[in-house]
Structure formats: C-alpha cells, structure tokens
Amino acid sequence: MSPFSVCLMAIVALAILGLPVGYAMIAGSIVYLLVAGQDLSIAAEQLLQGLRGSFVLLAIPLFIMSAELMNVGSLSNRLLHFCNAIVGRFRGGLGHVNVVQSVIFAGMSGSAIADAAGVGRLIISLMTREGRYTRSYAAAITAASAVVGPIIPPSIPMVLFALVSDASIGYLFLGGAVPGLLMAAALMALNSAMARLRGFPVEEAVPLRAVPRITFRAFPALMMPVILLGGIYGGITTPTEAAAVAAAYAFLISLVLYRDVTFAQAYEAVLTSARSSASIGILIGGALVFNYVVTIENIPADLSAFLADYELSAVSFLLMVNVILLILGCLLEGITILLVIVPIFIPMAQVLGIDMVHFGVVVVVNLMIGLITPPYGLLLFVVGSVAEAPLLAIIRDVLPFLAALLCALAIITFVPDVVLWLPRLLGYNG
C-alpha cells in the first residue's frame, strides 16, 4: 500500500472516530511522513510557515471579530428597524425584512453562522411573536437568507478560496455581488408566494414620515458596507486591511458612538472571536500540512491527466463538481471541503480553461447551500436552537427555499456572465 493511501485512510478513520478534522489531517500527514520515511518535523514546519506566511488569512479573525462586535451592541437592532421601515409593509413583510437585513448585514460580517446566530436571533423572535409566523418558517427563512450572506462581499469562504486558488480576493468578492442579489431576489419572491398561500399577516406599515428618523438611527450601521467595499474598490485598502477597518469601525460605533456595549461584553466578543479563529485556524493548519502531502505526491497532476483521458468538457466538469460538492455538503462542513477537496479540483478547472473567479463563486455558492442541506446543514442546527423549533419541521419549511437556491446555483454555473459581468466592468481581464 502506498504511503499516500495510508495517509488518506488514517485521516478518514480518525475523523470518523470523532477527532476534530484539523487534528485528523495533521495526524494523518505525520503518519504519511513516517511511512514515507521523511523528516517528521515537516508537518510542524508546513503549519508554522504556512500560518505565518499567508497574509490573506489575517482577514479571517478580523471579519469574525467585526461580526461578533456588531452582534453584542444595538447595531443589529437599528438595522432591523431600518429594514422593517422599508420592506415590512408588504405581505409577508418580516420575511422580506429577514432577507434584506441579510443582504445588508452580509456587507459586514462575511460569515453565515454569525449572521444567523446574531441578527437571526432578533428577527426570529420578532417573527414568532404572537404566533404571526410559525417557528419553523421563521427558522427556515433565516437559514436560507443567511446562506446569501457570504456570497455577497465580504466573505470568509471567498478568502479561503483565494488562499487555495491564488485568485484575486477583490475580484472574487465582486463576482459574488450579482449572484448574491439574484439569490436574495429569489428568496423574496418565494416568501411573497408563501405569504399569500399560507396567509401570513401584513404588518402595520411604518409611517413614511418616520422613515428618515429610523434611517438616521441606522445610518452608522448602513455606512459599514460603504466603507468596507468603498475601501476595497476605491483601491484604498486591500481586502485584508478592509477587514481590520471593519472591525475598528464596529468597535468605534458600539463603544464610542452608541455606548451600549460594556467593556465586559466587548471582552467576551473578542474572546469568542479568538476561540472561533483558533478552531478555524487549526483546520487551516491541518489543510496546509495535508496540502504538502498532496503536492509531494503530485495528486493534482495525476487527476488532471485522468480527466484529460475522459475528455470532459468545461460544462460537464462544472456539473460534476456541483454534484460532488452538494453530496459532500450533506456530510461535511463547508470550510473542510473548501480546504481539502476543492484544491484537488482547481488544477483541473484551470486545464479546462474555467475562469477562477467564476469557479470560486460557483464553489462558494455550492458550499453555502450545503449549510442548509439536510441532514448535516450546520445552519439548520443553529436556527433550530435559536427558534426552538424541531429540526424536521424546519427541514420541511426550508425545502422550497433550497429548491430556489439550487435554481440560482444552476444559473450561476451555466451563465458565467452573471458572475463575471461586474468584475469585468471594473477591470478584471478574465
């Protein structure tokens, strides 16, 4: 048996036995070094040098921190009032509010889980008050709209894709904008139809003359995406620096301007961010080590050669990738797939002449949909515990949304212009 197959088997076995995926990859790679008779310190070297050398990775703790800081203050609440004033007046209004706030909030946090656990909590309690919407529907639409978050820039998964593919983060972010809005529109259309069908209540409309005041109250929060994306596309800051600016801005408005966050709450937010950064970080570390093994073994080249034998076209390749990722998405967590499985596809995509920005957006959309695919959709568990609704009921209510998002995925996959139009408009030559 070759050292590489021993390594793969060790990783899979250890992960199934319940070891965290990052540790399983580190351990499996050390097993590889042992069997292949290489220096055992290579695992440590790859991990240390990889973490120290990848500048783009710094965006991850910073985006996590800005999301946590926004979640503790009244920032999310003000944003919610603003969305309610704008779209709450239509039938199924709070459902629309849910989607719109996801789109705006997405311009800040970059993480679907933070989105669902933070603002999601507020809106679920709003929707279920006095039994206006069923708990499971509130949970389902919150999960579905949180999926849109990391498609619209900024986005932690896109940062990770940039890491494994060397594609430009700035253009990847831009590439997600139109597909993200398309998906949000699909969700809102579906929500409208459901509201009519199931007779959801119409909220009392916020009087128009109150709108300026509510907008003013939410203004600092609304400026966040402007600062962030303006900074990146005005050529002022790199995406990583923009993440730091976002965190600083969240800190400033919560602690100085609104003064509704205590020092203890701020510390708790920083600690929570440090904790999630470390658990994602060790997974990235494991992927860095495993990636060394994959490279040494020349796996991508072998797979590309295998692919060339089958004379796969770009379209059928994308279709195959989508099916594989959707199936894996039912079983594995998104970041794991992104760091372990996706790197294998990247050289093949390059051979087939698929644009990396297009491919990145397809992959990320796919993985985000995986977050709400039963049985292992992480977001389903998050909203389930927030809404206190049984998982099965949520799954039943999430299925129509899932179908809508899958249609959007098909469009994004087969019409690359949906993704590439905006980046090209702003100077991308792909």
Added chain:
Amino acid sequence: MRGRLLKLAGWLRRRAENIAAALLAVVFVSFILQIVFRYVLGWPVGWTLEVSTLAWMWLVLWGAAFVVRERDEIRFDILFSTVSPRLRRGFVVIAGVVLAGVFAISLPAVVDYVTFMRVESVSYIDLRLDYAFSIYILFALAVIGRCLYRIGAALQGKSPETADLALHREE
C-alpha cells in the same frame, strides 16, 4: 483537594483566555497601525505586518492548545454522535492514542527543527525564529496532555462531553 484542583484549572483557563484575547487584540491593533502608518502618515513600516502574522500564528496554536473547547471544534460527528456511549468512549481511546502517539513520536524532530531555527530571525522586529516557533512545542505537549486526559476519563467511564476541562468552569 479535587475542588481546589478544579478551581486552579478554572483560574488557569481564564488566564489562557486572557492571553488568546490579547493575541487577537495584537493582530488587530498592529494591523490598524499599519494602515495608519501607510495611508495616513504615508510612512510604510514593515514590523506591523510581522507582528500581526506572528500573533495570528500564536493565536491559532495557543488557542487550539488551551482555549478551544471540545464543543467548539470542527468535527465530522455523524457517526460519533449516534453510537452508544460505550462505543463512543472506545472511539475516544483509539483516536486519542493515535493522536498522542504521532505527536509524541514526532516531538524530538520538531524540537530539533525549532531549535535549528535560531539561525533565522524575523527581519524587522529582530525576534529569533526559535522563540517564535517554540509555541508549536507547547501546542504539541498540550495535544498529548489533552489526549491522555480524555483517554483517562473515557477509561473511567465518563462521557467525552464531560471530559472537557473547559466545562468545569461553567458547572
């Protein structure tokens, strides 16, 4: 005695959390300084970037060693969460022995590598790389220690969820 030990463990854990939070704060502040230096003062400096990448590397390894709780870990738990508690304890023992084993076997080579790195230093802040990289040794020791603790707990018949040092604080 046991109560006192748990108290000590809780105290140590809170200090470890202080350090993790501080490391994230360092990542953040040095990044902000870098932006201020470069865009506001027009005076690019190199050390800020080095400090933030080093702090990030430390944050990951320090956090993974002492701050991340079992329930925060990203794992593939479809099978793990459905088998009987008895079998699950068996899983913990096997996985723990393998993980602690490979970390222990590679430890001498890792120590060699880290001490060898004293020949290099981080360019701007003039920090010797063996100091910077020594965090990995600490991490490896913590991984081995945690594995042994979990194996011990599993052999005594405790479920993996309660075999988490971190949980004692909340109880």
